[in-house]
Amino acid sequence: MITVEHLTKRYGPVLAVDDVSFTAEPGLVTGFLGPNGAGKSTAMRMMTGLTPPTSGAARILGKPFAALANPGRRVGVLLDASAQHAGRTGRETLVLAALLTGVERRRVDEVLDTVGLTPAEAGRRVRTYSLGMRQRLGLATALLGDPDVLILDEPANGLDPAGIRWMRDLLRDFARDGGTVLLSSHLLSEIEQVADRLVVIGRGRVVAEGTKDELLRAAGVVVRSLDDQALAAELRRAGVDVEAGVHGGLSVAADAETVARTAAGAGVLVTELRPADSRGLEELFLELTAADAREEVSA
Amino acid sequence: MTAVDQTRTTRRTGARTTAEIRPVPFSRLTLVEWRKQLDTRAVRWLFVIIALLTAGVVTVTALVGDGDVSFETFVSTTSTPLAMLLPIVAILATTAEWSQRTALTTFTLEPRRGRVVGAKLLTAVGSGLAFFVVAVGIAAVAHVGVVMLRDASPDWGLGAMTAGMALMIVLWMVQGVAFGLALQSTPAAIVVYLAVPSIVGAITMLLTSWSDVWPWLDLSTSSVPLITGGSLGGTEWAQLATSAAIWVGLPLALGTWRVQRGEVKTA
Numbered sequence: 001m002i003t004v005e006h007l008t009k010r011y012g013p014v015l016a017v018d019d020v021s022f023t024a025e026p027g028l029v030t031g032f033l034g035p036n037g038a039g040k041s042t043a044m045r046m047m048t049g050l051t052p053p054t055s056g057a058a059r060i061l062g063k064p065f066a067a068l069a070n071p072g073r074r075v076g077v078l079l080d081a082s083a084q085h086a087g088r089t090g091r092e093t094l095v096l097a098a099l100l101t102g103v104e105r106r107r108v109d110e111v112l113d114t115v116g117l118t119p120a121e122a123g124r125r126v127r128t129y130s131l132g133m134r135q136r137l138g139l140a141t142a143l144l145g146d147p148d149v150l151i152l153d154e155p156a157n158g159l160d161p162a163g164i165r166w167m168r169d170l171l172r173d174f175a176r177d178g179g180t181v182l183l184s185s186h187l188l189s190e191i192e193q194v195a196d197r198l199v200v201i202g203r204g205r206v207v208a209e210g211t212k213d214e215l216l217r218a219a220g221v222v223v224r225s226l227d228d229q230a231l232a233a234e235l236r237r238a239g240v241d242v243e244a245g246v247h248g249g250l251s252v253a254a255d256a257e258t259v260a261r262t263a264a265g266a267g268v269l270v271t272e273l274r275p276a277d278s279r280g281l282e283e284l285f286l287e288l289t290a291a292d293a294r295e296e297v298s299a
Numbered sequence: 300m301t302a303v304d305q306t307r308t309t310r311r312t313g314a315r316t317t318a319e320i321r322p323v324p325f326s327r328l329t330l331v332e333w334r335k336q337l338d339t340r341a342v343r344w345l346f347v348i349i350a351l352l353t354a355g356v357v358t359v360t361a362l363v364g365d366g367d368v369s370f371e372t373f374v375s376t377t378s379t380p381l382a383m384l385l386p387i388v389a390i391l392a393t394t395a396e397w398s399q400r401t402a403l404t405t406f407t408l409e410p411r412r413g414r415v416v417g418a419k420l421l422t423a424v425g426s427g428l429a430f431f432v433v434a435v436g437i438a439a440v441a442h443v444g445v446v447m448l449r450d451a452s453p454d455w456g457l458g459a460m461t462a463g464m465a466l467m468i469v470l471w472m473v474q475g476v477a478f479g480l481a482l483q484s485t486p487a488a489i490v491v492y493l494a495v496p497s498i499v500g501a502i503t504m505l506l507t508s509w510s511d512v513w514p515w516l517d518l519s520t521s522s523v524p525l526i527t528g529g530s531l532g533g534t535e536w537a538q539l540a541t542s543a544a545i546w547v548g549l550p551l552a553l554g555t556w557r558v559q560r561g562e563v564k565t566a
Contacts, residue, residue, distance in 0.1 A: 049410045050403065050563040066410035069322040077407045083400035083565055087339040096338075100323060100331045100408050125340075141404065 001026050001180055002047065002149060006056035009042050009204075016042045018204035019056070024182045024197075026148070029175045031195030032184040033285065039204040040184040041079070044153050047182075048077050060149055072101035075149045076142030081134040081158065086127040090117060090137045093126065094144060101145045111140040116166065131158030139167070150174060152183040156190045168194040188285050200285060216275050219283070221256050224249035224272035225263060234266040235259065251276065323409055325418065332418040335401075336392035336426060345388055352380035353434070357441045366449030371457050373438035375526075378464050381434050382526075385468070386475030389423035390488045393479025400565035412558050419476050427472035431465055460528030467522050474547045480554025495546075514538040518546040 002024035009017040017039040024030035034040050045051040047058040049065035060068065060075050068074050084093055094108045112122050115136040126134065135158050142150055150171070156164050171181050171194055185191045198215055200208040208215055222245055225231045232242045232250055240262075241253040249272065252259050256273050263270045336342065360368055360376045396402040409415055445451040478488040496519045503513045503520060514521045514535075521542040524531050531539070
């Protein structure tokens, strides 16, 4: 369980994180989504006690991070896969964390196995690792203490498609076993399939929050009919936002029932009516964060 | 990375209670910091250099001249490369947290940052003294060597010089950690550590009118009696204390303050 309350970080005139509040529940994967520079990393650094907040607070398992006894056993943290000593081997990196957190040495082999690093790879210095291997090593370090919570900043960065799918399964299993997962990404496509809930952040503020379905509902429906023009006119008369769909049809900011009733009332035959797909979510994401950016410029 | 391993995550045991998880004891933190200090390639190369330098100076001391070299003179010889270069081990162990960016892991595994600083100090001093003991051992072998091979008269007495050297190695190791904490950069800390004594030394030569003041301000000046086996009176100890406060205490306080408050920033 991660509870973030009114978390704010100000650097001089810049509000990097602006009154961010949300909860990441156990058993769920929470996706922390936002464009680069939106404040995701700063927020995660505040959650893990590395950056003191200007105001607000974050609690992990009911406590501020720094108040956790042996936090490596409660929270697995991966903030930057490149932040590992280049001159140490992957195995040594894990052995050090195992010694400090007091987990058994065999956990090192277990997590290496879990993240798919071979003994030969683990014996090499981190200097020689690709970004994908560093992500796996960082994830291994996070999993080492058998934690209840995972906080991962852009963990899919540098992973190939197979690696991303592997990580998705790993995080799903972790959440299914009762763990709390918070992972950030600037790419919706990376996390939409793994995240049960999404917290969308732009320019330091939470701009949308909810399950993927809830957000999709906000993205509206796609409708095709035998007379799109007439239907669009009728919908607009009813005060509903309508746009031409990317691949034909109409993109409508309303629920399916409203659209169907309007079509029936106008005598237009509907040939397709479905929720906006993840392309709609992508558009919504861009719109939410871009609108925020425009606001910032005009302010 | 060939085959992607599909093995499932180890099942999390829901039955585990938080009571089992205790704070990381300081002893364990210290042992891990010690291992971190010694397990990198850079540090191993430094030890190779120290070993070669030590072998070189011992050989020269034993072979040049009449060979009548006392045990304590050998101690002074073998501990000099150590005293010069070992503080760089302390610097590297400290600045690597920032230059290698391991601070993110270090301070999320132990958020009580003051304890990490304490562990780094303890391990630096520990290494300083441990390797000084090794240097004394090498000096003993060298002295046996000259007694047996060059007819030197056995002189096994150790006195003020050895004790003074041990004290200074402790101070220099603490200084290495202090510079590392205050500057949080490997090149900056090493350059400052190596250059500052020379620069201050040059100034002491130029500003001779201050010759009464320098021992109070300059650690290199005030430590001379200690490492040459001279006698220290109250004034000399006071001078050592003030100059050490300036060159060791101050950077340590500044560095600790920098780490304790504020953000853990890397690169």
